[in-house]
Amino acid sequence: MTILPKPVICVGLSPCVQRILEFARFEPGGVNRARKVTVGIGGKGANTARMVRKLGGHPILVGYIGGANGMLLEQMLDAEEVGYRHVVVQGETRICQTLVEEGNPETTELVEEMPPLNADNWRHMMKLFESLELSGAVVPICGKLPAGAPADAYARLCGVVHEQGGRVILDTPGQPLVMALEHRPYLVKINDVELLQTLGGEDLPTACAELIKRGAQSALITRGSRTAFFVDGSQTLEIHPPPIEAVNPVGSGDAVTAGLAVALTEGREIAEALVEGMACGAANALHLISGQIEPGDVARLRCAVSVESLT
Numbered sequence: 037m038t039i040l041p042k043p044v045i046c047v048g049l050s051p052c053v054q055r056i057l058e059f060a061r062f063e064p065g066g067v068n069r070a071r072k073v074t075v076g077i078g079g080k081g082a083n084t085a086r087m088v089r090k091l092g093g094h095p096i097l098v099g100y101i102g103g104a105n106g107m108l109l110e111q112m113l114d115a116e117e118v119g120y121r122h123v124v125v126q127g128e129t130r131i132c133q134t135l136v137e138e139g140n141p142e143t144t145e146l147v148e149e150m151p152p153l154n155a156d157n158w159r160h161m162m163k164l165f166e167s168l169e170l171s172g173a174v175v176p177i178c179g180k181l182p183a184g185a186p187a188d189a190y191a192r193l194c195g196v197v198h199e200q201g202g203r204v205i206l207d208t209p210g211q212p213l214v215m216a217l218e219h220r221p222y223l224v225k226i227n228d229v230e231l232l233q234t235l236g237g238e239d240l241p242t243a244c245a246e247l248i249k250r251g252a253q254s255a256l257i258t259r260g261s262r263t264a265f266f267v268d269g270s271q272t273l274e275i276h277p278p279p280i281e282a283v284n285p286v287g288s289g290d291a292v293t294a295g296l297a298v299a300l301t302e303g304r305e306i307a308e309a310l311v312e313g314m315a316c317g318a319a320n321a322l323h324l325i326s327g328q329i330e331p332g333d334v335a336r337l338r339c340a341v342s343v344e345s346l347t
């Protein structure tokens with residue numbers, strides 16, 4: 037009997053076709069001719085799924101697609117061996133564009149939104165989600181809710197995962213996060229700015245304690261190149277990221293989620309999974325384009341992550 041590897045179910049409701057346009061010089065308001073165009077996959081959940089695959093995991097991306105762009109997205113997911121379960125909607129999957137200028141470390145992002153969802157679209161998503169095998173699975177839920185989704189959309193998904201015995205890694209700020217807490221997400225993983233904006237106040241330890249009090253089983257609060265904090269009911273850990281020459285840290289949070297999800301799926305303990313996640317975050321920051329982690333970089337950086345117990 038073959039035992040199939042446990043998939044990582046990545047919820048990324050609004051994936052996109054990501055176009056990267058490279059220019060020798062870019063002048064706003066001028067005529068700019070790209071010298072290279074690369075077409076790929078984007079969106080936080082989709083990027084998390086791609087990085088899970090890069091790390092040797094077996095992702096299934098769950099989201100909405102539409103039109104010819106949606107078909108192209110599925111072809112690209114096939115090529116990268118990323119599994120998917122999509123609900124098809126009217127309209128087109130969004131296209132997002134990254135403009136890169138030679139010698140300029142800042143990139144420009146042109147972001148489209150997906151067409152607003154209607155009640156039927158959401159009902160179909162719930163049905164699809166309830167049909168998945170979630171018992172024992174790690175389920176990253178990533179990114180902002182698309183327009184038209186109910187405010188408690190993530191709360192409902194968390195409820196389904198919790199009931200079936202899966203573990204949610206929740207990476208979203210604001211009201212959708214607050215509403216999801218009572219459904220006991222296994223790990224809330226957001227950055228410090230998002231946490232303080234969501235719960236108010238200026239004190240991280242207080243805000244972390246509040247997440248746990250309201251139902252999160254644990255929380256990882258990242259702070260870019262500074263130390264991250266992990267809390268659960270019984271311990272607080274401070275995790276030191278590896279020192280690196282960062283090129284572009286956008287998407288590093290998604291890389292952390294991917295590393296954590298793969299490590300937890302392999303049955304590793306939380307402290308080890310945190311090291312893996314932090315190494316992946318740093319590995320992402322080494323590249324100009326998000327989501328391009330190299331397992332060799334992760335292996336090297338893993339040794340430079342340290343975990344300190346504060347309790």
Ligand SMILES: Nc1ncnc2c1ncn2[C@@H]1O[C@H](COP(=O)(O)OP(=O)(O)OP(=O)(O)O)[C@@H](O)[C@H]1O
Pocket residue numbers: 226227258259260261263264277278279280282285286287288289290291292313314315316317318321
């Ligand atoms: N400059 C850096 N040096 C070392 N590690 C970094 C750096 N930037 C990011 N990281 C790693 O990536 C992790 C996540 O970074 P960050 O807190 O910026 O995530 P984020 O704000 O959620 O990013 P995004 O939402 O764009 O994915 C950090 O905890 C750290 O491990």
Ligand SMILES: [Mg+2]
Pocket residue numbers: 207226227289290
């Ligand atoms: Mg983030």
